[in-house]
Amino acid sequence: MSKSQLDYSHDPSHESYDLIVRNDAPFNAEPTPPDLVKHYITPEKYFFCRNHGPIPVLDENEHTVEIKGIGCKEVKRLSLKEIKDYEKVSVMMVMECAGNRRDGLHRVKHTKGVIWGPCALGNAVYSGCRLKDVLESLGVTSKLDNFSKLHVAFESVEQCEEDRCYGSSIPLSKALDEFGDMNYKPLTRDHGYPIRVVVPGYIGARSVKFLKSITVQDQESSSFFQQRDYKILPESINTEEQANAYWTRLPAIGEYNVQSYVCIPADGVHNGSQPSEQVQGYALSGGGRFIQRVDVSGDDGKTWVTAQLYQPAAGGNSVYVWGWCLWTATVETKRNVRIVSRAVDSAGNIQQEYPIWNYRGVMNNSWRTVESNRLEQSNI
């Protein structure tokens, strides 16, 4: 759909939010770093908004979701009331955009996409029914032929420039995983009202908002957003043409990577008169992996101190943790030297030191931030 056909006049008001707007239409906005880490559960006021088109005008009493495909004994159209009849469960999880911290890659070289700072993520408790329960009630189980190669594709009501609607998919095995969770929740319009998917441990792009249909199929979603968008291109791919020839050779991103960031002080630089500073930030990792350690340095990575972690879900013997970790540390600082953090997840993955540029500017998790005077505008 062309840009001129998209009507943004029915978008909700965002006056009550305290967000930095990266793009008005579609509405893309994130909080400041200090605001982000004020709460362990991020209030909507500070919750980043990510859209690919106008926010649909939907009525929860009218809206239905079509569910169909391999293993489904029928094509089922469920009302929201029927969906709410399934057992309601809750999951606390961090929702992170694959483009979080794209600015760090954009400083290296031009990237395609909204130029997000470090706050395109938030931690929330989502409540709703399990996709697993809905699919199983229609006959979809792990006993299906070629089960491990099946996918669940989601389509949204959301219109966009790139495709006829927003869409995405996840592996069926992720959808049926009884050791994770996956829930629906009636939400504000900015976050997918009246129904969205949430996929713990996966990039936000897979948590499709304004859900219209669910299809079990033998390949990934054919959507632009699954096939030609959220993928990590090699450094050598610099242009749209080169990318077009390369997309099919790459896997779509599912789980996000290990990540952390200094949020307080806001710009990461201590300019006060004290030689030491109380530093705060966030850390997370994908796939349910929790954070086992965050190191913080006030001298450009020469020496590090171990941060205190606040990550209640990881207490005791928990295996999967979907929420984030907030941390604090006191570091010796030097004037005008950026304070940096690096996280280690439960699988021993560590953030890389320098940004490794990719054209789509996704999955940036380097602990060094390369500065640049020239931060060009996004092309989206």
Added chain:
Amino acid sequence: MSKSQLDYSHDPSHESYDLIVRNDAPFNAEPTPPDLVKHYITPEKYFFCRNHGPIPVLDENEHTVEIKGIGCKEVKRLSLKEIKDYEKVSVMMVMECAGNRRDGLHRVKHTKGVIWGPCALGNAVYSGCRLKDVLESLGVTSKLDNFSKLHVAFESVEQCEEDRCYGSSIPLSKALDEFGDMNYKPLTRDHGYPIRVVVPGYIGARSVKFLKSITVQDQESSSFFQQRDYKILPESINTEEQANAYWTRLPAIGEYNVQSYVCIPADGVHNGSQPSEQVQGYALSGGGRFIQRVDVSGDDGKTWVTAQLYQPAAGGNSVYVWGWCLWTATVETKRNVRIVSRAVDSAGNIQQEYPIWNYRGVMNNSWRTVESNRLEQSNI
């Protein structure tokens, strides 16, 4: 058990192996880098051996495994014949020691443990029954109270200096995961005859050999090897005393991290007359995450080329991949400059640049190798 009480006189002969012996008693040995990548499925001749004590003398017709604990309707002692009555399945997976590439950390500063080079891993097809099936036949299911906090502890017949026997545990949710696999196989004595656990995607330390008992319990194994050994200590912990005060604050390692290494040329340095070189190596990641890209550099990380990957299990739409990735690349080289590789896994995790030292020298996956003239002997 003290060192003098351990009798190594019944260890099998290792004459048919082509391995570099890191320690005779207990027997710890690994292949050379070029030998390691000769085969996609590693033959036993080139398969690393890792022991903590003498290799037990066991008879498959006599040996039994005791299974008990939370959810088990009885304490069950199964003969190997009974275990073989369960459905037999196969899984191809890489077995990697958490201490693989410890030498890279030991060059930075003294570490505790066998000083492994980069070949303490191998890729194998293991066949046997699923632990899931055995546990479920005894009544253990995901419906147990506090399921997500339960563990399965393994004890081995293997005696060792550190504890009364080798032991370890994994989360019950990992053991019952129907989307992974977990298998037993009669093996050579070096690899756990007559029965061992194999845990795909986890460090080798959890794949307990010479299996004696399985216990479902509400805490991790109390074994030395679960509690005070395979953990990533912060850089500030330098001594056994400091470590002893710190162990309980850290999680035990389960999944291994993203990893790759240049195996051909053997020492990573091209000294031939040609300006370009055909390079080969391996790559892998934990938890079923596959390798999506390997970059190779012949100029100390200034420029990189993308390697060709051989990773058949990752073809098509596979979600979990337990086998490794062998790769080849042609790079422009400079004399005496080390050729390096860095892998990106399916979750976008990338190898760190510089080694981050830890006292136990585990989980080293830096792509730079710091050279040192002084490589002291291990203290084990």
